[in-house]
Amino acid sequence: MTDQSTTDRRPCAQRRNTRPWVWFVVVIVLVLLVAAGIVIWQSQSRADSAEDAAHAYLRALESGESSAVQGTGVEVSDEALQAFDGADSLVSEATVISVDQTGSSATAHVSFVLGETEHEADLALVRSDGRWVPDGSGLAEVTVSTTVGSAVSIGDTVLEASDALSLIPAVYTVAAAPTAYLTGSIAVVALPGATDHVEVDASLRPEATEAAQERLDELLEACAAETALPADGCGIRIPWGTEFRTVDDAAFRIETMPTLVLTDDGASFTATGGKLVATLTGTAHDGSAPRTTTYRSENWAVRGDVAFSGDEMTLTVW
Known part of the structure; x- marks a missing residue:
């Protein structure tokens, strides 16, 4: 009997010693599950409001950081983001008045x-992928023309x-491009939702004429190195047709x-005052004998077109 009672009491003692630990583990697990549920519920129910998104966009404009603007959605x-990095003046004292x-x-x-002036604007937002994001009304549409060339620059960005141009709201200096050859600029205040034309x-800068002369010299030197009659685009015309049947x-x-x-x-150029000597060898016009004739121009003139685009200037000789 003694052995039996002792045997019966041992499991009871073991169960009494084990049960508190089991309940402790169960409680910890339940606490963790509840906490996880709260976090999940908060993450699902605490989506940014439209007002929060509007505030975030305004803060991004004030920061001057293109990455912050991009982060608003x-x-x-890419050109507008690069131009924003070169803006002269940024939005300040921005606030959301109301949201509908x-x-x-x-x-x-x-x-x-x-631009030292207080403005008001309406910023439209849409729900996209579970968040509020500004639409195109948060940008300014600016059309820029230039009296010379076909490109403009904002900082290092050529457009x-x-x-x-859909520009991020800011004040920009828009300059004629390429700036190495052209001068002239205008300040643009890009307002949200606004459409403007400037x-x-x-x-021309003096450097434009210098660079154009260098390009023309290179082109004419390449033409003069030819051993055949020059093709169109060299500005060399010789009246050989009355004296030669063929030119070799x-x-x-x-x-x-x-x-x-x-x-x-x-848009174009004229180059005058050149001196060119050309010696042609071939068959005489009547076909009777070989012929060599030297032609000399004391006022060699060349004309052509000029194009400014991006960072480049190109010449085309007529």
Whole structure:
């Protein structure tokens, strides 16, 4: 009996010693599950509001950081992001006045200071992938033209003129491009949702004429190195047709390069005052014998077109 009672009491003692630990583990597990449920519920129910998204966009504009603007979810081009990094003045004192929300769309009425002037604007927001994001109304549409060339620059960003540019709200200096050859700029205040057209009154820098002369010299030297009659685009015309039936060989010597002058609009050039000697060898016009004739131009003139695009200037000789 003694052995039996002892045997019966041992499991009871063991169970009494084990049960508190089991309950402790169960409680810990339950606490963790409840906490996880609260976190999940909060993460699902605490989605950013339209007002929060509007505030975030305004803060991003004030920061001057293109990455912050991109992080708001607004669709913006790489060129606009690069231009924003070169902005002269940023939005400040921005605040959300009111928000009207209907389903998955909302409009935030905001105020801010830009270009030392207080402005108000309506910022439309839409629900996308579980978050509120500004739509295109958060950008400014600016069309820029220029009196010379076909491109403009904002900082280091070169953009085609006459295209509608969607710019991030800020104050920008828009300059005629390429800036190495052209001068002229205009300040643009890009406001959210605004549409604007500006023109850059551009003019040629002295460097433009210098660079154009260098390019023309290189082109004419390459033409003079030819041993056949030059093709179109060299500005060399010789009246050999009355003396030669065929020309087998040509030798050119430039004694003086023509001096180039660009037109005021930079669209074309005239180069005059050059001296060119050309010696042609071939068959005489009547076909009777070989012939060699030297032609000399004391006022060699060359004309052509000029194009400014992006960072480049190109010449085309007529």
